[in-house]
Amino acid sequence: ISLDFEDCIKDSPNFRDMVHQSEVDALELESQIDRMVKHCTVMVDTGKVYNNACKGFIGSIHEVGYGSTDDPFVQETLKRFTQTMSEVTSFHTMLFDQAQRSVKTQLSSFLKNEVKPTRDLKKTFDKVSDDYLSALSKHAGAHKLKQNELDDTNAVLNATRKCFRSVAMDYVFQVNMLHNKKKFQCVDKLLSYMRALFTFFHQGYDLLKDLEPYMKSVSGQLEEVCKTNEDTRKSMVVEQERYQSMVILYLFALTGDSGMYMTWINEAIVIEGHLFKRASNAFKTWNRRWFTIKDNKLFYQKKKDDLTVVVDDIRLCTVRMSDETERRFCFEIVLPGKSFLLQAETDGARTAWIKAIQSSIGAAFKDTMDEIQTQVTYIPAAKKDTKSDNSNPTSFLEDGTGNIITKIYRIPGNKTCADCGKAEPRWASISLGVTLCIECSGVHRSLGVHVSKVRSLTLDQWEPEVVKIMFKLGNNHVNEIYTANATPGDHIKPGCSDDHRMAYIRAKYVDRKFAMSLPKALGPQPAYHGTTGTRLTRWTVSKRRRARPSPNRSPNRSRSPKVGFDCMTSVETCTDPNKRCSLFLTDELSSMFSYFDGSKYTSAGVVRADVNSQILICPDLASPVFDFRISPSVFTSHGKEYEETEIFDLEKLHPDLLMYRSAEAANLPVMLLAKCNNAKVNWMNDSDEGKTALMQAAISGSVPACEFLLVNGAKLESFDWKKRTALHYATLHNQTSVACQLLKRKIDLNAVDEDGKTALDIAVDAANADIVTLIRLKKMSDEMKE
Numbered sequence: 001i002s003l004d005f006e007d008c009i010k011d012s013p014n015f016r017d018m019v020h021q022s023e024v025d026a027l028e029l030e031s032q033i034d035r036m037v038k039h040c041t042v043m044v045d046t047g048k049v050y051n052n053a054c055k056g057f058i059g060s061i062h063e064v065g066y067g068s069t070d071d072p073f074v075q076e077t078l079k080r081f082t083q084t085m086s087e088v089t090s091f092h093t094m095l096f097d098q099a100q101r102s103v104k105t106q107l108s109s110f111l112k113n114e115v116k117p118t119r120d121l122k123k124t125f126d127k128v129s130d131d132y133l134s135a136l137s138k139h140a141g142a143h144k145l146k147q148n149e150l151d152d153t154n155a156v157l158n159a160t161r162k163c164f165r166s167v168a169m170d171y172v173f174q175v176n177m178l179h180n181k182k183k184f185q186c187v188d189k190l191l192s193y194m195r196a197l198f199t200f201f202h203q204g205y206d207l208l209k210d211l212e213p214y215m216k217s218v219s220g221q222l223e224e225v226c227k228t229n230e231d232t233r234k235s236m237v238v239e240q241e242r243y244q245s246m247v248i249l250y251l252f253a254l255t256g257d258s259g260m261y262m263t264w265i266n267e268a269i270v271i272e273g274h275l276f277k278r279a280s281n282a283f284k285t286w287n288r289r290w291f292t293i294k295d296n297k298l299f300y301q302k303k304k305d306d307l308t309v310v311v312d313d314i315r316l317c318t319v320r321m322s323d324e325t326e327r328r329f330c331f332e333i334v335l336p337g338k339s340f341l342l343q344a345e346t347d348g349a350r351t352a353w354i355k356a357i358q359s360s361i362g363a364a365f366k367d368t369m370d371e372i373q374t375q376v377t378y379i380p381a382a383k384k385d386t387k388s389d390n391s392n393p394t395s396f397l398e399d400g401t402g403n404i405i406t407k408i409y410r411i412p413g414n415k416t417c418a419d420c421g422k423a424e425p426r427w428a429s430i431s432l433g434v435t436l437c438i439e440c441s442g443v444h445r446s447l448g449v450h451v452s453k454v455r456s457l458t459l460d461q462w463e464p465e466v467v468k469i470m471f472k473l474g475n476n477h478v479n480e481i482y483t484a485n486a487t488p489g490d491h492i493k494p495g496c497s498d499d500h501r502m503a504y505i506r507a508k509y510v511d512r513k514f515a516m517s518l519p520k521a522l523g524p525q526p527a528y529h530g531t532t533g534t535r536l537t538r539w540t541v542s543k544r545r546r547a548r549p550s551p552n553r554s555p556n557r558s559r560s561p562k563v564g565f566d567c568m569t570s571v572e573t574c575t576d577p578n579k580r581c582s583l584f585l586t587d588e589l590s591s592m593f594s595y596f597d598g599s600k601y602t603s604a605g606v607v608r609a610d611v612n613s614q615i616l617i618c619p620d621l622a623s624p625v626f627d628f629r630i631s632p633s634v635f636t637s638h639g640k641e642y643e644e645t646e647i648f649d650l651e652k653l654h655p656d657l658l659m660y661r662s663a664e665a666a667n668l669p670v671m672l673l674a675k676c677n678n679a680k681v682n683w684m685n686d687s688d689e690g691k692t693a694l695m696q697a698a699i700s701g702s703v704p705a706c707e708f709l710l711v712n713g714a715k716l717e718s719f720d721w722k723k724r725t726a727l728h729y730a731t732l733h734n735q736t737s738v739a740c741q742l743l744k745r746k747i748d749l750n751a752v753d754e755d756g757k758t759a760l761d762i763a764v765d766a767a768n769a770d771i772v773t774l775i776r777l778k779k780m781s782d783e784m785k786e
């Protein structure tokens with residue numbers, strides 16, 4: 001509303017009405033602005049609270065990002081997001097500041113400096129108006145005859161009118177000013193707030209626009225993650241269904257609510273649950289314990305981390321029902337040398353436990369077979385590099401036939417026929433350890449297998465044991481023994497006549513005309529050794545033993561520097577058991593035997609001995625003394641090599657004893673020397689409980705020595721005074737490789753010694769799980785064949 005100066009001067013009713021109206025307007029304006037300021041204050045204060053909440057929110061997101069060091073994607077994304085959010089918060093802060101400045105502060109001051117003074121002025125106006133009106137009334141009411149009174153009222157009236165007009169003019173001015181300012185102030189302040197809003201959203205838009213490409217890439221990555229998650233979820237669902245259907249339903253059907261549980265942990269079945277166990281003390285109290293079958297072990301615990309292993313290798317135990325006590329639902333676990341009683345909750349639970357333990361035993365055996373199967377699958381890979389890589393000794397034996405020739409040619413002297421010297425011999429005598437040309441091999445064959453057993457290097461299957469004989473001997477060593485006394489004229493040449501060849505080979509191997517005799521072998525030393533004329537009176541047998549490295553020790557520690565001085569050994573130690581075991585496989589069982597055979601296979605807790613005997617007698621080894629030493633069959637499990645020497649009277653040395661002792665030392669050249677001097681392979685040593693050379697070789701754990709004896713006619717069914725066989729001794733001395741070899745050669749499994757024990761009994765007593773497994777598998781296989 002605007003007031004008019006003219007009306008003001010007139011003081012018309014219109015003016016008065018307008019003044020009243022302006023008063024109402026001012027009041028309304030004051031209350032409106034007041035409300036606006038109040039709401040703006042609330043908005044700004046709430047905004048500050050909001051900003052603080054945002055900061056807290058950003059801080060917590062930042063913590064998540066900071067903690068995601070293992071996930072760079074999450075870390076980087078959250079970092080970028082919180083940066084943007086922090087900027088948005090600072091924009092908000094600016095917006096609220098602007099609202100505070102432009103709206104709240106300035107409108108407050110407008111109210112205070114403009115509206116309120118106007119209203120104050122109105123009060124003054126009202127008072128002056130009243131004075132003016134009363135002066136008018138007095139003036140009008142004065143007596144016309146009283147001049148003094150008239151003068152007074154007139155003066156007052158003039159003064160009040162003057163004052164009224166002045167105040168009224170001021171007021172009109174103020175009201176009009178306010179009216180104009182009202183437009184300006186409100187709109188202007190709100191306009192600046194709107195600008196602030198514009199800036200706020202504009203900056204926010206720019207900021208998020210910049211982030212948009214990054215958000216898109218995050219979204220892309222998230223889709224992939226989601227897909228992976230979905231795949232994982234699906235496979236988990238599948239797994240869960242499989243688990244539920246296969247395991248839980250089946251197992252609970254099997255076990256009922258018996259307190260026995262089976263779970264799959266790392267693809268292995270774990271059986272566990274509570275059982276009462278009878279204490280082995282005198283009180284025979286029954287205690288509730290948590291029993292577990294895992295990794296072929298049976299153990300129980302009273303509390304967490306308080307484990308007692310009852311059965312170290314489940315293959316060694318048997319389980320059966322027991323009605324021994326007054327208690328119900330008992331069963332017994334029988335171990336070598338002990339047994340203990342357990343009680344289940346119900347009869348069904350007892351059955352379930354017994355079945356579970358029995359199937360664990362079965363599974364343990366199956367695992368052994370599976371391991372062998374896995375080894376068998378190495379064949380194609382090994383075959384691949386057969387031809388390309390002849391120089392690599394690890395590939396020797398890989399296909400069992402053709403390539404064997406390359407390896408056998410590496411043995412000194414083997415590239416020419418041992419008898420006539422013809423190049424590239426294709427045949428071999430496994431009982432003598434020599435290579436032969438086809439003509440000479442024909443003569444060998446005609447002499448009978450008791451003299452020479454002939455095999456083709458290219459056509460026949462070569463078993464690893466037999467190959468080992470070849471590696472331990474070779475043409476040079478054999479000829480040093482068999483042609484020690486030959487003159488140059490005695491030898492034959494490749495193109496000689498059949499008769500000549502026949503005569504020479506007969507003389508060499510049957511009559512042993514040129515052979516090194518025992519006394520000659522023993523000394524006196526040849527002049528070139530510098531000990532001319534020394535006559536020996538004693539001989540000793542030396543054998544080095546070295547504990548096999550057990551799987552959890554580092555190869556460096558167990559490798560003795562002394563090992564490998566023997567040229568043969570160096571070839572052999574390079575063989576890779578994985579590849580090697582893949583050879584010569586015709587059926588499952590024989591593959592298993594190849595697996596165990598002389599390989600570096602070790603299972604936890606069983607330590608095998610490795611024998612590295614010195615080659616003693618062969619002159620090219622320049623051993624000045626015929627000196628071999630024997631260590632007893634006791635050895636440490638710490639990989640230490642040591643020697644022990646036994647000294648024998650030279651007078652009492654004879655070929656049989658030499659064979660016997662060299663079998664123990666696993667020294668094939670010396671064994672051949674003994675054979676060459678007509679040693680009896682099956683001679684029983686009366687001073688050693690009637691043991692045979694084969695038993696000695698079995699005790700030593702030497703596969704080549706055993707094989708050499710077997711191809712040279714050693715009998716598997718020999719018994720010593722304790723009625724033990726070589727298998728008994730291999731088992732007693734934990735010689736798994738030899739046990740395997742003997743089983744493969746079909747030694748009698750059921751032979752009983754004087755204590756009534758079979759080899760299996762001994763293995764069970766000694767808790768030698770490998771041999772137990774071997775023998776049981778062999779039995780299973782025999783039964784299947786029947």
Ligand SMILES: [Zn+2]
Binds near residue numbers: 417419421438439440
């Ligand atoms: Zn020949």
